[in-house]
Amino acid sequence: MAEELKLFRTWSSPYSLRVVHALKIKGLEYETIFEDLSSKSASLLQYNPVNKKVPVLVHNGKAICESLVILEYIDETWKQCPLLPRDPYEKAKARFWAKFGDEKLSSSIWNVLISQGKEQEEAIAAAVQNLKLIEEQLQEKKFFGGEKIGYLDIAFGWTANLISILEEIIDLKLVDEEKLPLLSAWMQNFSDDPVIKQCWPPRDKLVVKFQAMRESNLKTVLSQ
Amino acid sequence: MEEVKLYGFGPSPFSYRVIWALKLKGVKYEYIEENLPMKSPKLLQHNPVHKKVPVLVHGGKPISESLVILEYIEETWPENPLLPKDAHEKAMARFWIRFAEDKYPTLNTFFRTVGQDQQLAIKEALKVLQILEDQALGNNKFFNGNTVGLVDITFGWLAFWFDCIEETAGAKIIKSNNLPRLHEWIKNFKQIPVIQENLPSRDKLLAYLKTKREKILSRIFIPNGH
16 A cells, blocks of 8 residues: 655744654655644644644554654654664663753753843853753764664754754854864764755744744843 | 662652553562652662652663653563554554643643632633543543553543642532543543552642642742742
């Protein structure tokens, strides 16, 4: 039976990008449906009635939602180029750090984007602390997955793209080559990978988008 | 057989998730009760990032975060499976587990609030519970189907802790007439021997929650309190 794979995504969603990365690494053919979140399609609402969000992967008519859940589904369904470690303990560590990335790390990075002055200095210190913890997980490996890109690299992938955009917007360095050498190297290696490289959303559009987010959040704080 | 230890805390529903999973699989383990808010050196050594319970230590290797621990247990001890075999059904189970995690604060806000704020919080909690009733549970006896699974274990706190939280906060949210299937699930879940035999003392939990709520209220009513 011919496999039918569809991915509902937006042009900029880093969570959607995770699924793109996984599908491409596994060499899978799929159809892309770009959503406009201000006007969600009937299909998206049908496939993800609970959260109404992207990404959604539809495989032979069945929907899977939540990017990390989708990654695990892809890894279990297509066995080539395994993404998660085989060993249950290593798998548990990967899931733990992916969660950390989505919760503590991403909110600390967000705080840097939407703050200024003294508050921003404190936000940067907190974010760098979290980035140091991530760096410790790399040890001397090229990727979190070892020699090849794996689940945790894909889970952290947004940092390789969005942190440099944040740095450009706030005109400050967050991932300093001297202070975070391993993470710096990983970001370069990840971004340079031929599969990953072709998937990045247009950088100038991302800068505009995040600049606007920063401005509207700063305005909100000032008007309180 | 490698040694299994569980660091937990009596009132914590998250610790019980792990206890239930281990017991359902017949895994022998040593339980160490943490005297929170004081944290033992072992706990800090095993979970330096979050410094929280529960922590499972298997053959000396620590795993933290209750939902990560549940998946680890499922993979390490495959007897009495708690996740569906089918990849899509498994993905649905994981979706609901994430939903449980994301919505946990929303379901608890009414405990931290009073008056108008509490009324609003109750409304929001009801919306989430309605989704559980209609979309997660449907017509099944358990979230996992005919037998309990990880999704039931994840929502297990609703079957015991929630009504203690309701009582302490002076609210009744899950009733037999507004959420009949969820209400029935609570009854069925508590009747499972492993669950029935592994619940905290209701009196101790109520006392713990009473103190917690008093602290929260004192912060609300003293504008410059800290």
